[in-house]
Amino acid sequence: MQRFLLYLCLLYFTFSFSQSEQLADDYFKRGEFEKALIAYQKLNSKKGSSKNLTKIIKTLQQLERYDEAQELLLKRMAISRYPGLLVELGYNYQLKDSLELANKYYNEAILKVDEKPVYTFNIARKFEELSLLDNAIIVYKKGMELNPEKNFSIQLARIYGEQGNIEQMFSNYVNYIEFKPDFINNAKRAFSDFISENKDNENNIFLKKILLKKLQTQPDPYWYELLSWLFVQEKAYNKSFTQEKALYKRNPESLSRIIELAITAVDKKEYETANTIFNYIIDNSQNIKTVLLAHQYLLDIEIINATKKQFNDIDKKYLALFNQYGTYEQTLALQIAYGHFLAFHLHKPKEASEFLKKTLKLETSAFQEATVKLKLADILVYQEKFNEALIYYSQIQANLKNSTISQEARFKVAKTSYYKGDFEWAESQLKILKASTSQLIANDALDLKLLISDNKYEDTLHVALKLYAKADLMAFQNKTEDAILLLDKILTEHKGESIEDQALLKQAQLFEKQKQYTKAASNYQYIIANYRVEILADDAHYFLAELYNTQLGEPEKAKPLYENIIFQHEDSIYFVEARKKYRMLRGDTIN
Template sequence: MKQFLLIILLLSCVFGFSQNEQLADNYFKRGEFEKALISYQKLYEKNQGNYKYIYKLVETYQQLEQYDNAQILLLQRISKSNNPSLLVELGYNYQLKGNLDISETYYTDALIAIDENPAFSYGVAKRLQDHSLLEKAIIAYKKGMALNPKQNFNVQLARIYGELGNIEQMFSNYIDYIESKPTYLNNGKRAFSDFISENSDNENNVSLRKLLLKKIQAQPDQIWYDMLSWLYIQEKAYNKAFIQEKALYKRNPESLSRITDLALTAINEKDYDTANSIFNYILENSQDIETRLTAHQYLLDIEITNASKKELKDIQDKYQTLFKQYGTYEQTIALQIAYGDFLAFNLHEPENASLFLKESLELELSSFQEATVKLKLGDILVFQEKFNEALIYYSQIQANLKNSTISQQARYKVAKTSYYKGDFKWAESQLKILKSSTSQLIANDALDLKLLISDNIQEDSLHTALRLYSKADLFAFQNKNEEAISLLGKILTEHKGETIEDQALFMQAKLFENTKQFDKAVANYEYIIANYRDEILADDAHFYLAQLYQTQLGEPEKAKPLYENIIFNHEDSIYFIEARKRFRMLRGDAIN
């Protein structure tokens, strides 16, 4: 019983200390230094060996310009302790008083103390660093490492060099640290990402690349290939990254997952040549059927992207060849779904696509595989405007795989199909549920569609403009781009000035981009920016117009002010981070 009471008493004391310390810290953060001083004095009186309280008490005295009180406290502690970190504090206190010669004496004494006992190096260096005495902190850290090789302060040194703008030395220290602790590799990449850009000629990029190439020549360890590959990916030089990834694979030929990920990144950035080379490499080096099927599928997707009508028929033959080679059974279900999509949306044979996928449903599929087939089958039925049948498949997914991501996708498609049908109230009710979807992408799409519907059904009780817009949206889904553009033009003529105008302009601009009518796309985006600057699509118009100037029209100087506008006027935009990155790259910043 006595032991229990003692434990309770000790816990109460610890809790009380914690509360008092938090109170003191809060006073200090709010600038209420007189109150902070009283609190820290009480804490110090009860625990005079706690250096945190000593430093906070000294700092509070200094904030109140009570330098003499800080000096008295420090001299008292120095007389009882041989900790040279206190000499740094005393030197800094003299510096604040303007006695620079005396302060330098104490800094020198603190550094000399490291020679006598290297264990003091971190404490001395950290106090110097905290007071922005960075050159002296470097000396302290280097002394500690030289006198005791077991101490590794390369990360601390790297951060200081970064603050001083000595980026090459910063890279070098991080690399030295990674060499001793390979598990720090990803942290290193995150640190480097603040200092490099997409521009391979950027001075920092060149410095890092030289350091890594030197490491590979001297010590061809896989972490240097990994990091060099990462650098090339930041520069969007995926073909060069592929060379490094092949070198990594040869050293560890167990998995092609890294190479596959690189190929997918290349596809997302529309570097189809590199992606094509990578997937062919995968086919040459993998015997795993699933991996090979994935490679074949992506190779066909790349071919489809820019294929002519004649070439599409050749691609269909390639699908058939693959089915003859691998069969149409459970393991090739992803390829079967891709073929169904190809038949419907590229060859415009939705009936054949539906029949093919309905046969796929006869296989012994898992619940998830079955749901994936039904999701694509529903899309193809929407393509055919067989809305009710599509809704049946989507609803089956919701019933069979409740609360899963694919179930949420199905609910969104139910809402979108109802919207295509003109059943806006039901669509809106489904979208309200999806606003809290665990998938951010689904939640964002649901919110966008809900806002479109709710903004326009109130203005027009007959929903005339919204019905035309949803029909144009359906045309776009069916790859009937010219019909969609024409219908949106009708909305812009007959419903000019109504709530839906900016939405129609934006969708039409995207379709103009898809059909390479870039001048018309520019005109639409500029109209939105000029006339709807305070509306929900203003940041979208700025971003897509900037991207158009940068990537398609070769006019980066026109892109720059558009990205800048997002940075300063649309801080909550989903494009904010990407806009800032692109703006700094176009401006030629050395440091991100």
């Protein structure tokens, strides 16, 4: 019982003490220094500690009672050899404007490193805490000179960054990578805050010079990797490829980095460079899966840039690959891609669905089977065989519950119901998908739900919404011209109705697909002028800015559009990208 009571007392004392400490800290933060001083002094009388004493000294300095702070510091120095006290005493003199005495104690503290290099970190950190950064730099450098096994480059990098000396910051991060190569990904994250897509940016030039110099003196793999990464940030994928090839020649075990670069080039629509890289992969890989992946991407790129007359040649290339590698499990992804090509580009959906039904007979995993069924169902939607498509989508949901592909299938069920004009059922499915673990599916589901709910009440017969769903289906079927014409009908016959801005946006995106950029811009401008407070305003601003910035060569017109998203649409999904691109166009040095 006595032990229990003792425990309760101890617990109460600890709680009471921590509460008092919190109160004192709160006074200090609020600038109520007289109250904070009394509170800290009470705490120190109950439990004397260097921590409490330090807080008392800082509070006295805030109250400009420097002599009292000095007296406490001298008392501490009489019983402690901690060299950081010399820095604190010097700082107290500095606050009194006694700079000569301040420097005397700072120099004494620095000399302590010569006596014991082990003091380096503590002394330097104390200088940092007091924002005496130049002295901290001297201490860290001296510590490394005296003890080469210690490396304080990362601390130096952070100080130089704080001072705005970007070149020295980069140099020290690079030095730390040399000491600890595993730090490279952390360094990339640090660098990314200071470089931009502009290769002529001063910071980009600094980093490039440092890395090239390192490569000349010691061609270690991590310098190639960093230089490659920098070129990717500048969207100079061909230069990045040069570095990746050099890396691969030094360690020809894996092409994964080069594959990743090629896919990035495709995503950024740098098709010529991507072509070169994928051909290199084919020439250098012994792995069938890798070779087939490269062939598939090469065909995808060719399809993007092909005219209708060239589609027959692409068809022959697919068939040649199947002749060479067979139609087995290893070519499954290629078979799915070919099914898509037959239906959506050659407009032979019957042949495509027959081809994929043969693919379903292969021995595959449940997930592989689901990917084939997903594409087959898409092709059945293309053929407007909605009920058959729904069977395949439902099978995926039943066989792979709670997976991403199952959620994608559920979304396609909703989209198919929407194409059919069954808006109530579509909405019920979309409500579930708003909580999807896939953000992309959740966003798409929300967009489609809003489209339906915003337009189904205006007309009980849903005339305009049904026309729009039909145009949307035509767009899905890759019947772009037909979709544009049907959207024209909506814009003429249902002008002023709630569907108008959605039809304008959809048509603008289809104009872009056909490279009719002036017509697309006109649609976006109309939305901005007439629907500035509606839900699609941020979409129109962003897409028009992108057109000006990337296709029409008028970046100055893009700038105010990006700016509008930053200040008028802070909750937009385009906010982060708009801010980044606006700053780049404005010529900011740091992202």
